[in-house]
Each structure stands twice: as structure tokens, then as C-alpha cells.
Amino acid sequence: MTYDSLAGSILNFTCNFGFLINKYCNNLDRYNILYIMHDNYSHKEDGIDYVDENIPGPEDQTNEYISLIEKFNSQLAHSCDCNFKCKENYCSCLKISGGSNYTSHIVSQYVEIFKVKEQETGLHCYPIIECSQHCKCSETCGNRVVQNGPIDTLFVTTCEDVSKGLGLFTREFIPKGTFVCEYAGEVITKSEALRRQKFNQTHNKMNYIFCLNEHVNGIVIQTFVDPSLFGNIGRYINHSCESNCVIIPVRVDSPIPKLALFSCVDILANGEITFDYGSSYLTSSKEIISESLNERKICLCRSSNCRGFMPYDVY
Template structure:
């Protein structure tokens, strides 16, 4: 069985072979959701005028903040992964070639992945081959919602429902905050199977290609051996470095808490949440994963 239905570069396998994950519509890219949210398929960014086969930061308008990738790996400063600056890839309006080094996320899956049944966490995702540190692994794609629709869907969930909605909040230097709500519950890609870990092997970076609606790209934060479960930190932190504080905050909130089964040494024991979303009078009365 191929979970992607042939829509990815490689078939996405399933284990056990005789079981099937819950049904959903597969889409490798974001799609516009209900409620009048932004259309992620609209091309709204200008392209570069580079005529070379591969763009250089010194001349390419898409690389205003510097080189994004080095040999397909997200750029590093020394041995540290640098994902603090905005990432813009060359797009359909650019004059550079399709082999430009600033085109990575838009090329889709580059490694073979498998959806598999875990012991305690439902379905998960693992890699079937070695993935070097810094390489792109997959997107977290789904319906792009506006704030109102995201709240409506969250409030309609029961305590037994899985919450796939993620809210990405980007803080700009002028003080503005841009929010993007993604829901792969009904329409999404292989990223919807990623489980949380307090010590993850992936981290998420908003990457813009054709529009200001970011692709939520997941990169390897270390070398990942074949057959490891792939995971990221639902709270949006690169490292879940303060589990004691998280536990203290969780104890102060009278809500149904979901236990974390990641097995990490620094496990916070419960899945991350945004405590401001649990106030009864707040529209966001349920957890939304936050970057």
C-alpha cells in the first residue's frame, strides 16, 4: 500500500501490511480550507531575475537573507543549525533553472518513509534509509484555515479526538506576528503521522516558495539511522529544555491532559500545549500546537 497514492516521489509504505491508517485525502501540498482562509496555491511572490543555473546570495533577490542550503542541507553556522532567519526558495516566477540549489522543499520527498503502528502512540512515521543532519525530510501539509475556522474545529473536538491542527506564530522584527493555521485531519500529507518527542530528531522551519503562506518543512537535527521513528517537538522548541516548568504549569490547569510516551530522558510526561488556550472564555479553548 502507498499512503500517498502515487503523489510523492517515492511510495509511502505501511506496516503492518494488512492494516490501514484512518482514511484521509492525501495532498503533498497545502490546500485552501473552509472559512475564507488564504489560498496557498496563489503565486504572490516575485521571482528572481538570475539567468544562472543556480543562484548566489550576492545577486539573487530570493537570497536576501543569505544562502539557505548547502548541498541540500539547511545552512549551518559552524556545527549549529541556523533556522532563525526567513527562508525563501526560488519559485515559479524565477528565471533560474530547476536545478538551482535554492530549490529543495518544492522537490518533495527525498527519502523513503513508512507509516507504522506504534505500541502506545497510534500511527507513527519512520525512515527506511539513512538521513544526514540538515536534510529536508517532509512537510507538514494540510488545509490552511483562518482563525475562526481553526477555533470552530478545535472546539468541536472531543477529549478522545486526535488534534492535528498546528498554529505557527512568526515574530517579525517590527513587532508584528503572523499566524498560520494548518489542519491535516481531513486533507494532508505524510507529516500528519509524525508523533511528538521531547528530544526530537526533526525540527520545523517555515519556508516560503510561491506565496507568503509558509510550507512547514521538517529537517533532520542530527544524523538519523534507518528505521528510527521520526518526531518533532509539538511545542515548537528545537529542544524541550525545561520539562520541570512544563509539568508545574500542567498541574495548574484543570483540563484533560494527554500523556507523552516519547520515552526521552527529559520527557515532560505530558504532550505540550499552549496554556493560554485553556481559559473558558478564550476562543482557543483547546490545545493548538505552536511553533
């Protein structure tokens, strides 16, 4: 993000997978993963370290942080016994996901691509669980998409509206349903997220913190990702009230989800990649919205459905 929403972004993603979240085992060798993420991007700005996947935030001695590290040092316990490519009726990973996560599209004799499966309620409404290092399927299995890394057509440049700063663009056409990139950075605790948000507000700094809310059997599981100092190419994606990408949580090995961006419409060559920084504020009480109007920033997306202000959500 190159301009901030004051309290970060909150994505309300409703799903039911409580049986899965608690089904993981401790494994201190988690980082010896077999899948290879192909990410050749880098940052041109000083003071920002490039990471292609989420990393744990700064250490502290709170129970909140200890719980976070336990998840980082854990793996999901499921795996499949598929011989080559996973099939919906047999693959245990796909059964957990409620069916196939991606659909196959043959581009040429030698090229096959996979798009996120579109359903009546949108691109995807189940939690996506990709095959892991414990699965017997091949590396070309259609249930291994996000773990392979971002598409290679992205570039960062100054937006046409220079007041927006930098933005993320694509050199080539991106079909609807394509995995674009991950929004990766430091995974931090809620306490650390609130501390950083207050610091950003006080010092008039940009706020990159993304808060994912997952609703599981009446419980809300929150994941906070901050790519401000450690992040990948996704940190440059700007907000739009009429965005062309959505974030879907995807799990690969770890109980901590990846924030995966998928195109929700066709994106033309040289088009800017955008997503909606927040949504729950639209259903907030009028009192909360009224009290925050003096703190909210003007939206610069210039879309036909622009709401006028940047999303304002609370953690």
C-alpha cells in the same frame, strides 16, 4: 501525529521579514506552477485524502477566510536573474533570505544533495525563500529543495509502543540537515482552528492542528494547518521531547509558508521521525500550566529528557 497535544502545536519562529510579506501580487493562475513535487506516498486509512501540498480549508464568508484566500491566490513578487545556479552574492532570492539557505554536498559523481545551512543559533534563523517559477535559474538550482517533495525512504507503521499508534519511520540513514517532508494539510483560519480544537476535545478525537507563529516587526503572523482529513505523509509524525527533526517555514511562490521538516541530528535506518509539538508552554506562567494539568495528556516519547506531559499551548 497519532496522539494529540490538546491545543495543537505552536512553534515560535522569530524572524524579521515584514518587507517581504506585504510584497506579493494577485495572480489567479497560482496553481499553474512550474515546479514538480515528487510525492508518491498515499494513505492506507479510509476517510483521509492525500494532498502533497497545502490546500485552503472549507469556505465561509468571514473576512478572515477572504483574507486567507487572497493569500492563496497570490504570489511573492520577487524573482532572480541567475543563469544556472544561484550564488549568494548575486541572487536576489538568497539576499531576501539573508544568505544561502542550503549547502551543497557531493555524494557521488552523479549525485549532489543539499542540506539546510547550519548557523550558530541553530539550523536556520532567517525565513527561507526558495526560487520560484519566475526565476531564471535551473531546476537543479541549490535553492530549490522543499518544492521537490519529500525523501523517498519514509514508511508508516505501528510504533513499538502500540499505545502511540502509527508513526513515521525511515528505511535508510538520514544525515543531519536533510529535508524530510512537509507537514501539509488544510490551511484554516484561527476561528476554524478553535472550533475544530474544541470539537476534538469534546469528542475525544486526535488533534492534528499545527499553529505557526512568526514574529514580524512586533506583529505575530499565524498559520494554521490541519492534516486530519486532508494531509500528506507528515501527519503521522509523533511528538518527542528529544526530537530528531525541526519545522522551518519555507516559502515557494506563495506568502503562505510550507511547514518543512528538517533533520536536526543524524537519523539511523529504521528510526522514527519526530518533532517537538510545542515549546512556548515552557515559558508560560505557572498559573496557566497548573490550570491545564488536568487536561494535558501523558507524553509517551520515553526520551531521557521527557517532560512528562504533551505540550499544552494556546492559540
